[in-house]
Amino acid sequence: MADLQPVATALSALLESVAPLEAERTAIDAASGRVLAEAVTARLDVPPFDNSAMDGYALHHADAGRWLPVRQRIAAGHTAEPLERGHCARIFTGGEIPPGADCVVMQEKVEVAGQRARMPEDVPAGDNLRRRGRDVAAGSVLLDAGRRLDAAALGHLAGQGITEVMVRRRPRIALLSTGDEIVDPGQPLGPGQIYNSNRPMLTTLLQRFGADVVMTAAVPDDAPSTRHLLGEAAEVADVVITTGGVSVGEEDHVRGAVEALGRLDLWRLALRPGKPLALGRLPGSGGEARFVGLPGNPVSGYVGAWLFLRPLMGALLGCPAMAELPALAARATFNTRTGPRQHYMRVTLDFGAEGIEAHAFADQNSGVLSSCVGADALAVIPPEASVAPGDAIRCLWLRAD
Numbered sequence: 279m280a281d282l283q284p285v286a287t288a289l290s291a292l293l294e295s296v297a298p299l300e301a302e303r304t305a306i307d308a309a310s311g312r313v314l315a316e317a318v319t320a321r322l323d324v325p326p327f328d329n330s331a332m333d334g335y336a337l338h339h340a341d342a343g344r345w346l347p348v349r350q351r352i353a354a355g356h357t358a359e360p361l362e363r364g365h366c367a368r369i370f371t372g373g374e375i376p377p378g379a380d381c382v383v384m385q386e387k388v389e390v391a392g393q394r395a396r397m398p399e400d401v402p403a404g405d406n407l408r409r410r411g412r413d414v415a416a417g418s419v420l421l422d423a424g425r426r427l428d429a430a431a432l433g434h435l436a437g438q439g440i441t442e443v444m445v446r447r448r449p450r451i452a453l454l455s456t457g458d459e460i461v462d463p464g465q466p467l468g469p470g471q472i473y474n475s476n477r478p479m480l481t482t483l484l485q486r487f488g489a490d491v492v493m494t495a496a497v498p499d500d501a502p503s504t505r506h507l508l509g510e511a512a513e514v515a516d517v518v519i520t521t522g523g524v525s526v527g528e529e530d531h532v533r534g535a536v537e538a539l540g541r542l543d544l545w546r547l548a549l550r551p552g553k554p555l556a557l558g559r560l561p562g563s564g565g566e567a568r569f570v571g572l573p574g575n576p577v578s579g580y581v582g583a584w585l586f587l588r589p590l591m592g593a594l595l596g597c598p599a600m601a602e603l604p605a606l607a608a609r610a611t612f613n614t615r616t617g618p619r620q621h622y623m624r625v626t627l628d629f630g631a632e633g634i635e636a637h638a639f640a641d642q643n644s645g646v647l648s649s650c651v652g653a654d655a656l657a658v659i660p661p662e663a664s665v666a667p668g669d670a671i672r673c674l675w676l677r678a679d
């Protein structure tokens with residue numbers, strides 16, 4: 279395992295034979311961000327009846343240009359009576375089009391005198407009508423399996439009167455923070471200690487990726503504790519994630535523990551930041567848990583989460599849209615040079631008339647978490663490359679779900 283592995287190789291190793299988790303029934307009120315386990319077929323036409331797009335008057339187009347008696351008043355939510363030719367109906371937005379009418383004139387274009395209204399010339403048939411089934415036809419696929427339920431998708435389900443859907447179970451995650459120096463916020467900070475930035479940062483990202491963090495623990499820098507806690511984590515989680523302790527020092531016990539309990543698939547990537555990232559599997563009584571060992575440096579964890587944990591959650595959730603981050607073509611505004619590792623630089627993006635400009639945070643060290651705060655994207659700089667201002671670069675968009 280001496281050579282640095284390309285990111286793509288590591289990603290295939292991580293996703294190899296990962297299958298979607300089981301399906302469960304969920305109320306749509308609690309389904310925000312969940313992933314559909316099966317396609318949903320529309321059972322209703324939407325809208326379910328022809329209705330008016332405007333407040334105004336419904337008529338038959340052949341009666342345009344005339345004074346017409348106003349025969350009925352149709353508010354949304356009320357039934358319309360048939361309309362005789364030579365008459366019109368007062369109608370409101372969302373009101374049912376009466377049989378016999380085939381268009382609506384907005385009220386601003388109508389002159390009204392008592393119970394009569396004068397229609398403009400030439401009103402086309404179908405004007406200001408929202409036809410039954412225009413949005414959704416009953417029997418069509420409303421939403422595909424694998425779709426993440428965002429606001430519009432939930433609105434679409436509710437439009438069908440649906441109250442429950444089958445979604446994938448959320449992946450269960452154990453998040454272990456290794457390091458004798460790591461202290462949780464709220465505790466006093468002793469000499470040589472630092473606060474645990476990785477736990478809240480990764481918990482937030484994992485939740486955003488649709489997972490449930492079911493176990494968190496602090497792991498001291500010793501081999502027996504590391505083995506013990508990794509074993510416990512594999513009993514409760516689909517994915518066990520550690521931060522820190524995966525490099526080469528004798529205080530780094532994570533790889534040894536994974537090898538003792540299960541298997542290490544891959545270690546050391548051509549990735550900056552995140553070179554010592556490790557992937558493997560841990561046996562648990564409920565099956566095999568995937569193991570992802572992120573380096574301790576917070577930026578390495580942040581970048582590793584977007585590059586590896588998001589696609590892994592996508593595979594467990596059966597959500598193809600999470601396999602890759604959206605890529606944007608941009609122009610660099612900075613100089614940089616890479617060595618053997620592919621660099622994922624934290625950048626902000628300016629969307630100008632001339633195209634997209636990428637501005638790199640000045641300090642790209644893997645311990646400088648400021649570089650991630652407010653970053654819009656990761657600029658991907660291939661190994662052994664140099665970049666100058668104006669050069670075309672590929673950026674991975676971090677504002678996606």
Ligand SMILES: Nc1nc2c(c(=O)[nH]1)N[C@H]1C(S)=C(S)[C@@H](COP(=O)(O)OP(=O)(O)OC[C@H]3O[C@@H](n4cnc5c(N)ncnc54)[C@H](O)[C@@H]3O)O[C@H]1N2
Pocket residue numbers: 455456457459460472473474475476477521522523524525526527530551552553554572573574575576578644
């Ligand atoms: N001789 C070598 N030393 C190192 C190498 C190497 O190739 N040869 N690689 C360096 C690289 S690159 C990285 S990345 C780090 C990663 O090391 P570890 O994964 O073993 O991480 P730690 O040493 O435990 O921690 C690194 C750094 O991050 C801080 N840290 C850890 N956990 C947290 C946390 N939860 N919140 C905030 N900060 C955390 C920790 O205190 C360290 O400063 O190894 C290099 N060394």
Ligand code: MOO
Pocket residue numbers: 549550551552553554573575577578644645
């Ligand atoms: O691989 Mo490390 O994250 O560059 O310091």
